[in-house]
Amino acid sequence: MTALAPQHDRGNGSLGARSNRSHRFGEISFHALLLLCTGVGLIVLAILLVTVSRRGAPQLSVDFLDRFPSRRPAQAGVKAALFGSIWLIGLTLAISVPVSVGAAIYLEEIAPRNWFTRVIEVNIANLAGVPSIIYGILALGVVARGLGLGFSLWTGAIALSLLSFPVIVIAARESIRAVPSSIRQGAFALGATRWQTIRRAVLPSSMGGIVTGCILAMSRALGEAAPLLLLGALVFSASVPNDPSDRYTALPLQIFNWINRPQSGFQINAAAGSMVLLGILLTVNAVAIVLRGRGRRTW
Amino acid sequence: MHDLRRRRRPGETAIEGLLLLCGAVSIATTAAIVWVLVSNGLSFFADFSAVDFLTGTVWQPKGSPQLFGVLPLLAGTLLVAGIALVVAVPLGLGAATYLSEYARPGVRRVLKPLLEILAGVPTVVYGYFALRTVTPLLQRVLGDESVDVFNALSAGLVMGIMIIPTVASLSEDAMRSVPEALREGAFGLGSGRRRVATRVVIPSALSGIAASVILGISRAVGETMIVAVAAGSTPNLTIDVRESIQTMTGYIAQVSLGDSQQGTVDYQSIFAVGLTLFVMTLLLNLLSQRFVRRFRQVYQ
Numbered sequence: 001m002t003a004l005a006p007q008h009d010r011g012n013g014s015l016g017a018r019s020n021r022s023h024r025f026g027e028i029s030f031h032a033l034l035l036l037c038t039g040v041g042l043i044v045l046a047i048l049l050v051t052v053s054r055r056g057a058p059q060l061s062v063d064f065l066d067r068f069p070s071r072r073p074a075q076a077g078v079k080a081a082l083f084g085s086i087w088l089i090g091l092t093l094a095i096s097v098p099v100s101v102g103a104a105i106y107l108e109e110i111a112p113r114n115w116f117t118r119v120i121e122v123n124i125a126n127l128a129g130v131p132s133i134i135y136g137i138l139a140l141g142v143v144a145r146g147l148g149l150g151f152s153l154w155t156g157a158i159a160l161s162l163l164s165f166p167v168i169v170i171a172a173r174e175s176i177r178a179v180p181s182s183i184r185q186g187a188f189a190l191g192a193t194r195w196q197t198i199r200r201a202v203l204p205s206s207m208g209g210i211v212t213g214c215i216l217a218m219s220r221a222l223g224e225a226a227p228l229l230l231l232g233a234l235v236f237s238a239s240v241p242n243d244p245s246d247r248y249t250a251l252p253l254q255i256f257n258w259i260n261r262p263q264s265g266f267q268i269n270a271a272a273g274s275m276v277l278l279g280i281l282l283t284v285n286a287v288a289i290v291l292r293g294r295g296r297r298t299w
Numbered sequence: 300m301h302d303l304r305r306r307r308r309p310g311e312t313a314i315e316g317l318l319l320l321c322g323a324v325s326i327a328t329t330a331a332i333v334w335v336l337v338s339n340g341l342s343f344f345a346d347f348s349a350v351d352f353l354t355g356t357v358w359q360p361k362g363s364p365q366l367f368g369v370l371p372l373l374a375g376t377l378l379v380a381g382i383a384l385v386v387a388v389p390l391g392l393g394a395a396t397y398l399s400e401y402a403r404p405g406v407r408r409v410l411k412p413l414l415e416i417l418a419g420v421p422t423v424v425y426g427y428f429a430l431r432t433v434t435p436l437l438q439r440v441l442g443d444e445s446v447d448v449f450n451a452l453s454a455g456l457v458m459g460i461m462i463i464p465t466v467a468s469l470s471e472d473a474m475r476s477v478p479e480a481l482r483e484g485a486f487g488l489g490s491g492r493r494r495v496a497t498r499v500v501i502p503s504a505l506s507g508i509a510a511s512v513i514l515g516i517s518r519a520v521g522e523t524m525i526v527a528v529a530a531g532s533t534p535n536l537t538i539d540v541r542e543s544i545q546t547m548t549g550y551i552a553q554v555s556l557g558d559s560q561q562g563t564v565d566y567q568s569i570f571a572v573g574l575t576l577f578v579m580t581l582l583l584n585l586l587s588q589r590f591v592r593r594f595r596q597v598y599q
Contacts, residue, residue: 023491030493034401037393038410041417041463048420048428055431102321110315111322123325129514129584130577131521133548134332136555137573141335162328169325195314223421226523226548230555252423252524259427259528267431274424285419289412 052278056271064272068238069254073265078273081254083240084153084233085222088250091157092221096164097214103165104172104210109198128166135163136227144231151232153244159227164217171213175206208291215288219281225252251277336577339570346564352571358534358550360565367568369575371534375544379455379526380519382540386459387515391466392501392508398467399474400496411468418464426528429457434529437541445541449531452540458525462515469514473507473594474500506597510590517583521576523548547576 059074067077103124111117139159149155179202187197203210228234234253241248249257251273258270344352347367355368394414398407433453438446446452477500485499501508531543532553545553551569559566 027491027493030496031401034393034397037390038397038414040390041394041460042413044460045417045420047432048424051432052424052428099321099324102318103324106315106318106322110318117322120322120325123329125588126581126584127325127328129517129580129587130332131523131548131580133521133523133551134336134573134577137551137570138328138332138335141339141570142331165324165328193308193311195311219419223419223423225421225423226527226552229523229527229552234556252421255421255427256423256524256528259423259430270427271431274421274427277421278424281419281421285416 052271052274055268056275059268059272060275069236073263073269076269078251078254078276080237080240081249081251084248085250087153087241087248088156088160089218089222091153091244092160092164093218095157096161096168100165100168101172101210104169104176105198108173108176109202124166124169128170132163132224133226135159136230139227140230151247153241153246153248156228156231156233159231160221160224164221167217167220168213172210175209176202179205212288212292215284219284223252223277223281225256228253336570336574339567340574343567343571356536360568365564371536372545372547372550372572374536376520376546378451378538378540378544379458379530379546380516382452382455383459383462383519384515386456387462387466388512391463392470394467395470395474396496399471400500414467415464417460422522422524425457425461426525429453429525429529433457447541447543449529449543450541451530451544454526454530458519458522462518465518466511466515469511470508473504477503506590507594510587513583513587517580521548521580523552527552547572
């Protein structure tokens with residue numbers, strides 16, 4: 001960019017027809033270049049979706065969702081992994097949503113402006129950048145061994161909850177902050193206490209953003225594999241977990257397991273499993289986008 | 300008059316205490332991460348010298364002698380992250396410039412969430428794509444023998460696509476917070492849109508752009524599944540992108556799959572590698588936050 005620039009440095013005043021045309025050409029080609037940059041990512045995304053679907057389609061069926069893993073690729077399915085993921089996400093939601101939203105309320109509505117609050121804020125910002133595999137190491141050391149929960153659904157869900165925590169806090173804070181102070185003052189003027197104001201006025205007004213944040217965090221947790229790898233979730237499991245203290249496997253790990261097998265049948269399964277996972281994620285994200293559109297208020 | 304503010308409300312106090320505890324979870328998490336990494340890391344460094352760990356050029360946890368020189372893993376990590384940046388920085392910056400300076404609001408509303416999907420694709424699916432689609436393509440283009448089945452290039456390229464939204468969205472934020480007056484001034488002097496973008500907006504948004512690039516590096520360094528699937532498991536001190544390598548995250552993943560007994564030196568090594576990874580990403584994130592604060596201060 002810089003190397004080309006001096007040609008145009010003489011300004012437009014003395015431009016003849018020719019340089020005017022080259023100027024226009026520069027503008028158009030730059031515009032095209034930017035469009036191309038934006039497009040490349042989307043084109044690769046499209047190629048990814050098409051190749052995965054084309055490869056996985058022959059194996060994808062209702063049966064595939066209802067079969068347990070098998071040594072024979074054609075008879076293998078994702079049932080154990082699907083139920084494992086559903087359990088995992090349910091527990092993760094139950095743990096992380098109340099705690100994260102509570103932390104967001106504390107920081108926006110209650111916390112005094114002091115050093116302790118600043119420490120919490122800086123901390124959350126840093127937690128958001130910690131690689132997910134580190135959360136796996138954390139849960140391995142503290143939850144699986146320290147608390148003695150072993151490689152159960154609890155351990156996996158706690159790891160994913162801690163991973164989701166900063167994501168939900170950041171989204172919820174933004175949404176709470178967008179509620180104008182006149183809403184709070186109105187509630188206070190009617191004699192509401194601080195908690196009543198939060199509960200009856202602030203939270204309902206910011207619900208759209210909070211729910212969107214939770215859904216996005218869940219969709220991230222659903223696709224997450226690295227921490228679970230350390231937590232023993234890569235097991236051959238021919239049953240559905242019944243209890244949070246059971247062992248489990250999850251969709252991304254089932255896919256990883258199939259990718260690592262040499263037989264081409266398992267590669268097809270990996271593609272079909274990816275389609276299931278992508279399908280769930282796209283649905284969840286579409287719901288989030290609709291909710292975001294509906295929940296958006298202009299004050 | 301009776302002062303309502305002084306009245307004690309035990310219920311209110313209890314709830315506020317509970318909310319404070321929720322906030323304190325963040326501190327407990329950080330403390331627990333540091334404690335797990337440092338205490339286990341120290342027990343590893345009791346068996347293997349920290350100096351040899353940081354300066355050694357051979358990583359062979361299963362060989363004899365057992366050597367834990369982290370440089371090959373570090374080199375693998377930086378190699379893949381470097382390739383990812385070569386992809387993500389120009390594309391992310393181009394997309395940010397387009398969205399901030401060229402796209403009409405309607406187009407922007409559609410393109411932005413579409414671009415965000417790239418960050419939402421599960422990384423294990425990216426890994427599959429790298430191994431089964433990109434690597435065969437590279438082998439066809441560059442020659443079967445010259446490109447290993449597991450190689451740094453395909454993992455890095457796909458990772459670059461993954462972090463485009465990270466670079467684009469923070470850069471776009473920074474570009475949009477450049478005051479309109481600066482653009483109008485440049486237009487008034489007869490500049491076209493391209494010169495306004497490249498000479499005014501991008502330089503003015505530089506600290507935000509720097510923050511986005513650093514955040515992108517941090518994402519690339521910490522990413523696990525793509526490299527675990529597609530980059531290989533050969534600790535390799537090389538800059539040849541066609542070879543199989545191993546990253547720090549890839550090593551941790553490999554050990555968790557393997558048959559190493561808990562408590563052995565090679566099992567404890569994941570904590571030392573984890574500590575290195577944690578410190579690296581923490582420093583990158585802090586640096587990125589500094590740059591963000593700077594552009595917020597200047598224009599907002």
